[in-house]
Amino acid sequence: MHISEGVLSLPVIAAGYAFSAAGVAMGLKRMKDKDIVKTAVFSAAFFTASLIHVPLGPGNVHLILNGLLGIMLGSAGFCAIFIALILQAILFQFGGLTTLGVNTFNLAMPAWVCFLVFARVIKANKIPLFVTGFLTGFISVALSAVLLSFSLLMSGEHFGASAKIILIAHIPVMITDGIITAVALPFIQRVKPEMLCV
Numbered sequence: 001m002h003i004s005e006g007v008l009s010l011p012v013i014a015a016g017y018a019f020s021a022a023g024v025a026m027g028l029k030r031m032k033d034k035d036i037v038k039t040a041v042f043s044a045a046f047f048t049a050s051l052i053h054v055p056l057g058p059g060n061v062h063l064i065l066n067g068l069l070g071i072m073l074g075s076a077g078f079c080a081i082f083i084a085l086i087l088q089a090i091l092f093q094f095g096g097l098t099t100l101g102v103n104t105f106n107l108a109m110p111a112w113v114c115f116l117v118f119a120r121v122i123k124a125n126k127i128p129l130f131v132t133g134f135l136t137g138f139i140s141v142a143l144s145a146v147l148l149s150f151s152l153l154m155s156g157e158h159f160g161a162s163a164k165i166i167l168i169a170h171i172p173v174m175i176t177d178g179i180i181t182a183v184a185l186p187f188i189q190r191v192k193p194e195m196l197c198v
Helices: 010-030 033-049 066-092 100-124 129-154 157-169 171-191
Strands: 054-056 059-061
Touching: 010 066, 010 100, 010 129, 033 066, 066 100, 066 129, 066 171, 100 129, 129 157, 129 171, 157 171
Parallel strands: none
Antiparallel strands: 054 059
C-alpha cells in the first residue's frame, strides 16, 4: 500500500506531510514513557508484516495490520507507522521520501479511527472480541485502500483505473487482516490485557 516516488502531485504530497505531521505531533504529545517500548515493538511488527509486496500499478499489496496497531497504540500509531515507513523507504525503497507523508496518513489515520470507534466497543464488552478484532482489521485496511485511491485520484484522473484496481485487490488483504486481528486481540487480552490501549 505504498505509493511510489514520482506518482503524486505536489499539492497531495504537501497535504500528506501536513496531516501526517499533525498526527505524529499528537501521538508524541499523548505518548507516555511506558508506551515507548510498546510503540517500538508494534512499529517493528508493522515493518515486518509489510515487507512482502505484490506490485500493483503505482502501489502494491501486502499485509498491513494497521487496525491491530491502532487498537494497541491509539494516537501513538502515527509515530509507529511513520518510523516503519521511513525505514522501509530508506532501506528497501518501498514507497519513497516524497510520498512518506501521504503513505503515513493513509495507514495511520484509519488505525486511529478504528481505535476511536472500537476501543469503546472493547471496553463495553458486549460484542465478542474476535468479532471486534475482525471488524477492526477489515475496516482499517478498507479505509486505507480508500485513502490510497483518493490520493491517486487527487493527483490526476488518469489514475482512475489504478484506483479501482487497488480497491478490489485489497479485498483479500482486508479479510486476512481481519482474521489475524480477530485471533490476536483475544490472545493479547488473555495473556497481557494491560497492553490493550483501551
